[in-house]
Structure formats: structure tokens, C-alpha cells
Amino acid sequence: MTENHTTPQRPELPPSWNPTEVEGELYRSWVDRGYFTADASSDKPPFTIVLPPPNVTGSLHVGHALNHSVMDALTRRRRMQGYEVLWLPGMDHAGIATQNAVERDLAHSGMSRHDLGREKFVERVWEWKAEYGGRILDQMRRLGDGVDWSRERFTMDEGLSQAVQTIFKRLFDDGLIYRAERIINWCPRCQTALSDIEVDHSDDDGELVSIRYGEGENSIVVATTRAETMLGDTAIAVHPSDERYQHLIGTEVEVPLTGRRVPIVADEHVDPEFGTGAVKVTPAHDPNDFEIGQRHGLPNLTIMDGRANITAPGPFEGLDRFEARPAVVAALRDEGRVVAEKRPYVHSVGHCSRCNTVVEPRLSLQWWVRVEPLAKAAGDAVRDGRTTVHPPEMTKRYFDWVDNLHDWCISRQLWWGHRIPVWYGPAGEVVCVGPDEEPPTGEGWYQDEDVLDTWFSSGLWPFSTLGWPAKTDDLAKFYPTSVLSTGYDILFFWVTRMMMFGLYAMDDAQPFDHVYLHGLVRDANGKKMSKSVGNVVDPLEWMDTYGADATRFTLLRGANPGSDLAVAEEWAAGSRSFTTKLWNATRFALSNGATTDRPVPPREELTDADRWILDLLDQLVSDVDEQFEAFQFARVCEALYHFTWDEFCDWYLELSKVQIAEGGARAESTQAVLGHVLDVVLRLLHPLTPFVTETLWTTLTGGESLVIAPWPTTTGAERDAVAAERIDGVKKLVTEIRRFRSEQGIKPSAKVAGKVRGACCVDLADQVPSVRSLTRLTEPGDEFAVTVQLEVALAKGAVKVELDTSGAIDVEAERKRLSKDLAVAEKEFAQTGAKLNNPAFTDKAPADVVAKVQGRRDAAAAEIERVNARLAALPQA
């Protein structure tokens, strides 16, 4: 190693990278220096991402970690590219989840929210939020999220609440919000209505009971999984063209156990193929039955209360629905009305997405959004290309959704949330109050008790967070936002609602230009993670063990568009190895005088190895850019990993040792190339692994911070094909010699005397010292005695390597090695020969393809000849 006195000394890197010791402080310094604070008055082009607001009760799970890694990578790259970047963080108030959390706490002290009263309870929730809410925000800091903390928002903030009231009023005045009595999804535990997407369906074991209504030839059999609802039946329905029941249509039957007589109606909706083709109709407890009821003017008979206890007078009154079910079946059985019972009967059952209670369809007066015009606009924005969905396969799913959206139930029977801004008057008046208006006062006036669905406020997020409805500088600068990133399972939650509201509120300007949908994170075997299975990965544990960079890199490396990703601890360990490799490579380069203080010398002064690695680097920059633009994060990672490890570390660093050992100008130019390549690679890696790259880069360059360093661009230099071919030759030659050594059992550290002959004939004369160095060949001395010859076929011809292995070689091992080479060559010769002997191929395939195959056959033929000669020359066993 030569000492270089022209290079100022950089602080030395510690021998190993200890992420947990460094990451926190680095992150604080970035925030303190204001790198993540956006400037609305900037002239730079904007790049905006609003964080899909996590739940205030939540903590960072591995799906978040992936999504945040994506958003951080996108924003960090744009920042380096010179954009005015705003990544806006915050949380939503999670109406049901938060209220549940606080109610649970209250229950510990034997209280319910009703004991406190509404006002006090809401106060308590705010206190809860201050104390426990927002754990996830600290976890975001751990991960390195470059968010603008000065713009952090919460859906219940004053400004955002005003946005909610504003849009409610506007929609109300436009006739897009209305109040109606319909069947809604009711959670008997949370005591509130739910929208369709807050209900999770699963196939559960139930029962299918067939019940005979009526007597004799006027009887009719219906099957049901919810026998207890028969107490609320107000009709039987059959398909109008079902011949079996023509004689019954228009007649009446008695509903067993109730004595109530109900009509048999004909309705197109009934599926004659299912069961007996006849269904019981319970309009107040089933959405389909409700519609049948509407069509036929049937009464809606409610037989359960909000707790799902039976209210129908009689022996079942007061029973819970699940107690009532067997009781009703038993009573029917006693009357001889049960025709068949099937258990278990697997069928789809809806559950509350917050507490998993079985949802009860319930007739109820609620507030609704008429989504049709909004959904149409949301579809059009994607159809017109104003918003692009990545990956494109998801676009169809988006259309299917927005084109078939039911009206949205937005009222919730909760206390925590935005209260519906509607007042009712003593004479039946209904007044919607805007944010700048005074609600009506006086005798008999009162406000609607309900609050709005949390999604109603988070649907405004892309613009309410920027100050809307005020015409703020932020809104002007940063809306429409650039990318919305989320898991494809959340497509219908965030994306569609934000699209509908964004287009409506912002004069048809889309809320985001791109929607990126990542896959779900699964365990090592591709299984869904679940707490009960115990295969959940905690990203915080990974960060503790392997560092934030390795955690991020692992997730991004698996992020192939449209597909889920499997991860396991080994993956994270592999990513840590990569950061360690990068660390050691930089440490090596620095200890050998690598520098960015001197420019890379002009090309003609560089070696083939220099030009080769610089050309690869140029290609890398362009690949990384291309893949970033296409949201192909796995490919970005792969390209950088491959370049860094397999090309730069495995070959260039080794070759640079030879060049540095030369000393003088050669050493100096090599140091500049080393410095330059590392500088660029660290920049390219920074969006993925910000911490380790920042540490290495500031040490290497003395720069202020990689966060604000410019993003690399391609040089446009013409690729040096000759240098590339020479380095390929070196790699091939080195690998073949190493292979021989390995198979001969020569220790890697053992020096072997050898000669390389014929290098000049294949244009590799200058590379011989490198080859010797990488294969530990020593100069042949006076006693040099060739014990073995290798011949290595390269692009321009064969190179002969003569070795003195100090004694007999292992003939069998050598025969095995050569036989393998022969088999490969013969297979190649046969395959290429078959092609070339096929006139259809030579006639129809493009000339360059034919020429290529010809070249391969010739090379194979030469190789066969060479290997056969070597085999023949081996001593007989």
C-alpha cells in the first residue's frame, strides 16, 4: 500500500457498522437540519406524498414497514433529484377502534361511557390519545422516514374538522348526502352501523334448517341458516316462473310459532335452483329481503334490539340471537315442521372488522352518500390517465369497484368522531350547518347524535392536510399529490374514497397522479401472518437486530409489483450482510486512499478495469432510474446488490489492489476511480438504506449530507466494448485457474509458479499481472517445471497456462474436470449443429442469430478438439 500525502485525511471508519448506535442520532440530525421540511414558496418542482394515515391506536407492523420503505425511497430519490419534496405524516382518529380502547379502559374501573356522559368521554379519549396514541410515529423515526413533522396532521384537528364540515355541507346542498331508513350492517357489540367495507366475510360453520310453512298441498318448504329470523317473516317468495309454486302465488300461509299469516309473492330475485326454490322474507333483517319487501309493499317487522336480543313477544323474547336460534328450531321440531337439518353448513358470514362480532343486518335510519356521480368521476380519472394505477393489473379491480359501488353509509353511533352537522327543529326541520354558520338555537332544536365514518375524514386527507378549504400556498404547491402508496388490500378503503372526494372538492383535479399498490408481507412459506399462528414478523425486532437499513432493504427487495412477498429472518440477515459488505468495501477503499477530491482522469489515462467498472456504473445509474420510475423496487435493489457485490467488490476491488500497488500516477487515478464509484453507488443506495450510506458517504466525501446530495446522472460516455471484453477474459481465465486449483486440492493461499502464454494473441497482454495476482501465481524460477497445462478458450482464442504444481497432479481429478468440459462442449456442438443443419432455421431466422449460432458451434468444435488433446496427454491411470 502506498501512502498518499496529497489526500486530506478523513476520519477513520470504525471496524464494523453498528446501526442501532448510530441511526437515532443520524435521524435527529436530519430532522434538526430541516431536510424534510417542505417549502411551499420554492421554485423547485413539487413531489408530494401524503402518508395514508395510520390508525391512532396502531403500531408499526411489517406491512407498514414495507409501505414506509417504499414512500421513503420515492421521496428521498426525488429530493436528491432536486424536487421540492413534501411527505406529509399524520394519523386518523379511528372512531370505533379508539372508542373501543378507551371503553375497555373504563370497563376496568367498572364504568361505561354512559356513566361519564358524552362530553367527558370525548375528553377522556383526547387524554388517551395524548398518552398512548401515536406510538407509530416514533416507530417511523426508527425506520428513517423522511417526513415533514412540521406538517403532521390528525383527522380530528381543528382544520381537518372544518374540512369535514365543509364537504358535508357541500354534498348535502348538492343532494349527495341524504338520510334514509335501510338495512345496514350493525355490530351488536360496537353498537354502531358499519359500511360494507368494514365487514369481513368468512366461511363459517352454521346450520341449514328446512322448515315447512302451511298445511297440506298449500304448504311450502323454505331453508334458512338463521331460523330465529322467522319471527320477523312477512312473506314467502318464489320465482314467478317456477312451475312448482304457481298455484300458491297470491295465497297466504301461516308463519309457524307466530300465528301470523303472510302472502306468498313472486319475485324475480329468487333463485329457483337454490334449495326448494322458495325463500322466507324477513325485510327488517336481511338486505335482499328488504328489497323484496319494498317491491311488494311488505311490512318491516323488527324482532331484535341493538344488542341482537329478541324483542318479538313470546317465549323467545329476551334471548340472544344465538340462544334463540336453537330454541326456535327446537320449537319447530316439536311442531313437526322441521323437514331437514344440515350441520355443519358452511356459509359466508359477515364479521365486524374491528371486533369480529357477527354482523347483524338491521333496519335503521342512517346518513348516506349517494356515490354514483362521485364514483363515476373516480373511474374517469383513471380511464383518462390522469391517475395511473401500478401495477396495471389492479386497474380492473379498481374499475369493478367504483363502477359497482353501493351508497355509502356514513353515520356511526359513536361519540368519538366528527359529529354530523345537522340540527333538527321542533317542527321537523332539518338544517345542515356549514363551518361558518351558527347552528339554530332555541326550544326543541338539537344536533344529530351520530358521528361520521372515519373514512369520511380520511378521504379528504390529500387536500384537507394541505389547508383546504382555505386556498393555501401548500395546496397550490403540493396538490395534486404525486403518489399514493398502499397495500392492494386497502385499495377500496383509501384510494376510492380519496379519489371521490378529491375530484369533487378540487374541481375535478385528481388527488394523486400515481397509485402504487404493494403486496402483502407473508412469512417464509408464503403464509399469511397471524397472531394466532405466531408467524408475525415484528419490524422493530428486525431493526434492533439487523438495523433499519437491512429491514428496509429486505422488504424493498421483495417488492415485486402485484405479488405478495415472503420474508423471514434469514432474508434480513442477508440484507445486513450486504450493508456490512458495503461498509467493508468502503473501509478498504478509504484505507487505500480512495478519494472524491480529485476528479477521475480522462478515459485515455485509465486502465481497462477502470473503464469497465465506470461503464457498468453508468449502466447501473440508468437501470436504477428506469426501475424506480416503474416502481420496480425489487429490481432496483437487485441491480444495486449485484453491482456492488458481484462486480465492484469481487472484481474491481481486487483489480484495484494491483493498480494501487503500482504506485505513482496509476495509484492516484485508481484512488479517484474507487472514490467516484463508491460516491455514486452510495447515492444510488441512499433512498433504500439511508443510514449506512450517510455514514459512509460523509466520511468518504466530507460532504454535509447524502440526504441533500444530488442524484447521479449518466455520463453519456460511450461504452468501451474492448475493455469489457478484456475484463471478461480476465474473469474467465481467473475462474478457470481457480477451478483447476480447487479441484486439484491446492489451498487457496498456496502460491503456484506459473506462466500465462498467448495472452498477447488474444489482446490480454496488459491483464496478465492482474490474472497472476487474483490466482496467486508466482513468477517461474530457474527450477520451473511444467506439471500441468490448462487451456482456456476466450472470445479471441485460447490462452495457455503452464503450472508447476511441485509434483504429480491428481490425474483422476483432472480427467474428471476435462471430461466435464468435454461433455459441455459436445452438448453445445450437438445443439448448435442441429440448428444449423435445419434449413428452415438458416432460411428463416435473422442473419445475426444464425451467425451467433455458427460462432457457438465453431467455438464448441475447437473446445472439443482442445479438451480431447489434453485428455490424451494425461498419463494413463
Added chain:
RNA sequence: GGGCGCGUAGCUCAGCGGAAGAGCACUCGGUUUACACCCGAGCGGUCGCAGGUUCGAACCCUGCCGCGCCCA
């Protein structure tokens, strides 16, 4: 039932018309002055099955068989 997607090395996945790839795992060797979180060498695949198109198919088309997800 409708839609989307997936079946490629032991595992997880790239490749999507002209020579089968990566990471991890595995085998052998290694105190090589950046790195054992490493280095070197190696093993491992009729690319789900069957047809078709093409000079040529893992890749395009059709059917089938498995698996996953979304919607009803």
C-alpha cells in the same frame, strides 16, 4: 358463479420468443494484509400437465390439473 393472479433449483422468487438465473439452503476447500455478517470452487431444474402456433417456446394461443386473492 364472475374477475384477477400464480404454478421455474430443497425454500422464496426473477426471467416472459433466439445459449435456464438470483438470494437463502446444501457439499468441498480456506488464519489469502476490506470483509468468516467472509473468500474460492461446486452440487442442484424434461420451467404444473396436454395439445397448438413458430425455423425456434419457460416465454404466445387453447384446454386441463393444482393454489391464492377480490367480488357475488
